[in-house]
Amino acid sequence: MDKGRRVDVSGKAPSTHSGARMSQLVKNLNRSVVLELLRREGPLSRTEIARRAGISLPVVSRLIQALLAENRVVEVGKASSSGGRRRTLIGYNDAYGKVAGVDMGATKTVIGLTDLSGRMLWERRVPTAQLSASGNLIDALAAEIQRAAHEAGVGLRELVGVGVGVPGIVRNGVIFEAPGLKLSDEEREIEKGLGKRLDLPVWVDNDVNAIVLGEHWKGQLQGVEDALCVAIGTGIGVGILAGGQLYRGAHGAAGEMGYWILESAAQLQRDADQYGYLENIAAGPGIERRALAAAQAQPESLLAKRIAAQPTPGALAATDVFAAAAQGDPAALEVVRETTDVLGVALGNAAALLDPEVIVITGGVARAGELLRAPIAETVARVAPYPPRVVLSTLYEQAAILGAVWGVLHKHESSLRINVE
Numbered sequence: 001m002d003k004g005r006r007v008d009v010s011g012k013a014p015s016t017h018s019g020a021r022m023s024q025l026v027k028n029l030n031r032s033v034v035l036e037l038l039r040r041e042g043p044l045s046r047t048e049i050a051r052r053a054g055i056s057l058p059v060v061s062r063l064i065q066a067l068l069a070e071n072r073v074v075e076v077g078k079a080s081s082s083g084g085r086r087r088t089l090i091g092y093n094d095a096y097g098k099v100a101g102v103d104m105g106a107t108k109t110v111i112g113l114t115d116l117s118g119r120m121l122w123e124r125r126v127p128t129a130q131l132s133a134s135g136n137l138i139d140a141l142a143a144e145i146q147r148a149a150h151e152a153g154v155g156l157r158e159l160v161g162v163g164v165g166v167p168g169i170v171r172n173g174v175i176f177e178a179p180g181l182k183l184s185d186e187e188r189e190i191e192k193g194l195g196k197r198l199d200l201p202v203w204v205d206n207d208v209n210a211i212v213l214g215e216h217w218k219g220q221l222q223g224v225e226d227a228l229c230v231a232i233g234t235g236i237g238v239g240i241l242a243g244g245q246l247y248r249g250a251h252g253a254a255g256e257m258g259y260w261i262l263e264s265a266a267q268l269q270r271d272a273d274q275y276g277y278l279e280n281i282a283a284g285p286g287i288e289r290r291a292l293a294a295a296q297a298q299p300e301s302l303l304a305k306r307i308a309a310q311p312t313p314g315a316l317a318a319t320d321v322f323a324a325a326a327q328g329d330p331a332a333l334e335v336v337r338e339t340t341d342v343l344g345v346a347l348g349n350a351a352a353l354l355d356p357e358v359i360v361i362t363g364g365v366a367r368a369g370e371l372l373r374a375p376i377a378e379t380v381a382r383v384a385p386y387p388p389r390v391v392l393s394t395l396y397e398q399a400a401i402l403g404a405v406w407g408v409l410h411k412h413e414s415s416l417r418i419n420v421e
Helices: 016-041 046-053 057-070 128-132 137-151 190-198 207-218 266-270 277-282 284-297 302-308 318-326 330-354 364-368 370-383 397-415
Strands: 073-078 088-092 098-104 108-115 120-127 159-166 169-171 174-177 202-206 227-232 236-242 245-247 358-362 389-392
Touching (some): 016 046, 016 088, 098 137, 098 207, 120 397, 137 159, 159 207, 202 207, 207 227, 207 236, 207 245, 207 358, 227 330, 236 277, 302 318, 302 330, 330 370, 370 389
Parallel strands (some): 358 389
Antiparallel strands (some): 108 120, 236 245
């Protein structure tokens, strides 16, 4: 046997094609590592990039030369000197392209355009029902993304990727469960379908997972390794950050807290036709349903008067209930107390199980502010052996958009290209 030839465990010599593929894989990996390092911690000198990335300086120098030619990175001045030659600093070019981030909810879809640093440039809102009623949700979403780019004055050639958060269980870009959306088999293949229609890299995940990524990148979870994000809106979902990484579970369904039962097994029978006991009580529609019942029982209450003043009879938002409670209305205060009690117990149990450092409350109901947060935090502190900080999101809907942007950047960083044709 020729000892100069390498063999694998099967005894066969590696093919030239196999070696070339491995070489390209290593190049792409190095490229991705360097770009993410500069995006997260730059500007840095070539020497510092090599040290932090664990890549040899000659390889880094060749890579930076190629990235400068592509305009992916830029030279941004000189590092301070301790006596030797001042090194040139390399920075991430945030203006290289634009990314579309989509927060698709059960009731509305928000499309945001950002630069590569996550700076929000434009937002467009559209009812989710309008997308679903168009005949094909993927076609409709692609058209709305193109329309948002046009309104923002962003050429389609400037878009380098699309990230989407959807209200359901997602595995490998395919939607397996989405109770709020009626999807065909084709529409479930949203990552593949949207990528084909827009000819762009696409990343798709659960909307609350996207919120976690957005909060970790730009919001309340910066620098935090273990946390929960609870989104309270039309439904209730929890995103789990464990050791700085998303925890998804065996089926991608981790964090479906809306299904939790906090009373007894008898609740299974009583709410058999509902989408989860906790959601039925403490999500937006559950709050509104209980508020309407409370107003009927107390027709002289402020809550009843607020309902009567609505343009649409019987229409009410959860935030209206909290607003009436803030004015001391007894009927609204009782609904709020029930809501915060059940959420406090649920999140206290979750904190006892997972030991997070922080719990972030977000979603439309979170706009109620301290009336929602404070009693939940008090209950969590009584239940959990090591109580986490309970905070309100400062990003709200933008968290899912930014998380979707981060998702596509993180997944496709090494291959993002401006369309120059």
